[in-house]
Amino acid sequence: MVLIGLHLLFNAVIFPDSPRSKKASFRLDRPKLCVLGRPIPGEHPRMSFESLGLRAELVRAVSEKGYSDPTPIQRQAIPPILEGRDIMGGAQTGTGKTAGFTLPLLQRLMSSARPGSKRRAIRALVLTPTRELAAQVSESVITYGRHLPLKSTVIFGGVSINPQKQKLSKGVDILVATPGRLLDHAGQSSVNLSKVDILVLDEADRMLDMGFIRDIRRVLALLPKHKQTLFFSATFSKDIRQLADGLLKSPALIEVARRNTAADSVTQVVHPVDSNRKRELLSFLVGSNNWKQVLVFTRTKHGANRLCKQLISDGITAAAIHGNKSQGARTRALADFKAGKVRVLVATDIAARGLDINQLPHVVNYELPNVAEDYVHRIGRTGRAGNEGEAMSLVCVDEFKLLKDIERLIKRAIPKVVIDDFKPDPSIRAEPIHRGRGRQQQKTARKKPRSMP
Numbered sequence: 001m002v003l004i005g006l007h008l009l010f011n012a013v014i015f016p017d018s019p020r021s022k023k024a025s026f027r028l029d030r031p032k033l034c035v036l037g038r039p040i041p042g043e044h045p046r047m048s049f050e051s052l053g054l055r056a057e058l059v060r061a062v063s064e065k066g067y068s069d070p071t072p073i074q075r076q077a078i079p080p081i082l083e084g085r086d087i088m089g090g091a092q093t094g095t096g097k098t099a100g101f102t103l104p105l106l107q108r109l110m111s112s113a114r115p116g117s118k119r120r121a122i123r124a125l126v127l128t129p130t131r132e133l134a135a136q137v138s139e140s141v142i143t144y145g146r147h148l149p150l151k152s153t154v155i156f157g158g159v160s161i162n163p164q165k166q167k168l169s170k171g172v173d174i175l176v177a178t179p180g181r182l183l184d185h186a187g188q189s190s191v192n193l194s195k196v197d198i199l200v201l202d203e204a205d206r207m208l209d210m211g212f213i214r215d216i217r218r219v220l221a222l223l224p225k226h227k228q229t230l231f232f233s234a235t236f237s238k239d240i241r242q243l244a245d246g247l248l249k250s251p252a253l254i255e256v257a258r259r260n261t262a263a264d265s266v267t268q269v270v271h272p273v274d275s276n277r278k279r280e281l282l283s284f285l286v287g288s289n290n291w292k293q294v295l296v297f298t299r300t301k302h303g304a305n306r307l308c309k310q311l312i313s314d315g316i317t318a319a320a321i322h323g324n325k326s327q328g329a330r331t332r333a334l335a336d337f338k339a340g341k342v343r344v345l346v347a348t349d350i351a352a353r354g355l356d357i358n359q360l361p362h363v364v365n366y367e368l369p370n371v372a373e374d375y376v377h378r379i380g381r382t383g384r385a386g387n388e389g390e391a392m393s394l395v396c397v398d399e400f401k402l403l404k405d406i407e408r409l410i411k412r413a414i415p416k417v418v419i420d421d422f423k424p425d426p427s428i429r430a431e432p433i434h435r436g437r438g439r440q441q442q443k444t445a446r447k448k449p450r451s452m453p
Contacts, residue, residue, distance in 0.1 A: 049103075052078045055110065057147035058103050065143060071096035076254045078104045086251040087230040088244055101200055101230050102140045108228075109150055109173055112197060120151060120171030121195035127179055127219065129206040130350055131156040131327060132334070137202060138176040150174060157181045158327035165190045179207065179215035186222055193222045200230045205240045209371065210350075213243075220247070266383035268391045270403065270416045272424050275396040278366060279307060281422045282394065283314040286344060291362055293337070296346045297378050299367040304346045307366060311344055318344040349374050357381065365393035368402040370433070372409040397430045 049070055050059045070078070074096050077089050081104035089100065105124055112123070126141075128134040138154035145152065152174035153167045161184060168175075168190050175182075175191070185191040201207065207216060229247050233240065244251070273281050286294055298304045301322040311318040319333035319342045337345040338357060349369055363382045369375055382389025393414070395403055407413055418424070 047075055049074075053082055054078070054103055055107055058107060058144060061144045061146050062099075062103070064146075067099075071100070073097055073254065074100045074103070077101060080252040080254075081105070081228075081230065082107060084108070084228055086228060086248040087232070087254060088241075088248060088251045089230065089232045089254040097232055098137055098140045098202070099144065101202075101232055102137070102144050105174070105198055105200065105230075106141070106145045106148060106150065108198060110148060120173055122172060122175045122191070122193060123195055124174045124198040124200070125193060125196045125223070126174070126176040126200040126202060127182070127207070127216070128176065128202045129178065129210050129212065130203075131158060131178060131330070133203060134176050134178055141174055141176065145174075152176065155181050155185060156327070157184075158330075161185070161188075161190075179212045179219055183215055183218055186219075193219075194224060196223050196227055198228045198230070199223060200232065202232050204231050204243070205233045205373070206377070208239050208243070209373075216243075265387060266379055266389045266391050268379065268393075268414045270393045270395050270414050271422070272416055272418055273394050273396060273422050274424050274428060275398060277422055278394045278396065279310050279314075281419060282307075282364060282366060283311065283316060284419070284422070285364070285392070286311075286316055287314075292340060292343055293357075293360060294344045294362040294364060295337075295357070295360060295381050296344055296364045296366050297369070298346060298348060299369065301348055303367065304348055308344075308346045311346070316344055317342045318346060320346045322348040323350045349378070359387050361389060363389065363391045365391070365395075368393060368395060368399045368406065370402065372402070372405040375406045376410065397424065397428055398433055400430065402433070 047070055048059075048068070049062050050056075052070060052075065054062075072095070073089060077087060077100040081087055081101060087101070089097065109123055126134075126137055128137055134154050134156045138152065141152045150173045151171065153164070153172045154176040155164045155168075156178040157180055161181070164181075164185070165188075168185065182191065186193070201216070207213075229249075229251075231240070231244050231248065231251075271281065271285075282296065285291070296307070298307055301324050304320045304322050308318045308320040319336060321330050321333045325333070333342070333345065336342040346366075349371075360382045363379050365375070365378060369378065379389075379391035382391060393403070403414070
């Protein structure tokens with residue numbers, strides 16, 4: 001009887017049927033119930049991609065990729081998307097979110113193929129905030145759709161627009177784009193969005209953070225009124241929910257983890273250090289631990305370039321990736337990093353979304369981000385797909401307030417470990433951080449010294 005009661009309670013939580021609620025809430029942010037290591041009846045049985053209703057071609061592509069069991073967000077997102085429902089989906093990075101919307105999107109396009117159409121029309125549009133994320137999503141579309149007769153392409157800035165025009169002129173079913181470049185094409189009449197059936201906004205909160213809200217509204221004005229809309233993001237801000245309220249119709253709300261949290265597979269630590277010794281400490285950590293692959297985040301583009309040069313002068317191979325780099329340079333730097341030719345990749349927050357590096361072991365916050373949510377996205381580059389990862393933050397006295405903001409967001413205190421020979425000077429006083437730039441030299445201020453939170 002107890003097991004039956006648990007079964008009924010589980011179904012009531014996962015599949016609410018209240019007439020007063022317009023949103024179906026799918027949640028998995030609770031501990032699993034087990035008896036002697038086995039799930040209690042009523043818990044999620046082991047599911048396959050085939051059991052989710054995916055067609056054979058998609059299941060085959062997933063299997064060829066090496067995946068057998070869907071992740072929580074895939075289990076919860078795929079069925080309602082296949083039903084044609086709007087979605088608000090939230091999950092930590094590295095949980096399979098991209099496949100969670102790509103697989104059902106491909107299936108719906110196959111089910112709604114327009115017979116007799118001489119020219120392919122864009123029927124699915126995926127908007128992303130960065131070039132790297134656009135490239136990653138496009139790669140997923142190609143990978144999972146390899147056995148389907150669908151065509152796709154990706155467009156973003158930083159490269160010539162003419163080759164993109166040529167691909168679009170041949171007709172595509174799926175378009176992955178950044179908002180700015182998409183509007184460039186719309187202004188030159190090289191793209192027609194009047195036939196879009198499915199709209200995906202991936203990392204929607206980041207698009208708002210980057211000031212794309214006007215561009216998004218301009219894009220929405222080019223789309224049909226009746227369409228399926230999917231919101232996916234690692235975090236949900238109030239602004240995102242307000243935007244979604246005007247776009248989504250009775251959406252399924254999917255959150256497979258507590259909002260604004262990092263994956264449990266990521267070990268987090270703070271190393272207190274004086275600002276002018278951060279580079280020395282970073283070189284020491286990389287060298288003494290013999291790290292082969294480290295992603296390092298700085299607050300500014302200039303800071304990324306400077307740190308990269310300093311690491312090279314220390315004998316550590318490094319490359320920088322940020323918005324001022326050409327797309328070719330960014331692609332080469334990322335490829336060299338993945339191939340092991342470069343030990344340290346120094347990046348700004350623009351690269352925090354979309355960098356998909358298999359089994360990346362270490363992430364270092366050389367400087368803490370001004371926006372606390374960006375910390376979650378930064379460290380989400382490691383500990384992906386169930387792998388273990390380490391996230392270290394080098395924090396000087398100027399950044400104590402930023403650290404408190406981060407700990408308040410993630411609702412936990414991050415352990416502080418002082419490295420021998422790098423103990424902070426307690427006489428140094430904090431200085432304000434202006435426009436994302438920290439203090440480059442230790443200067444005196446009239447403020448009282450702060451202690452590490």
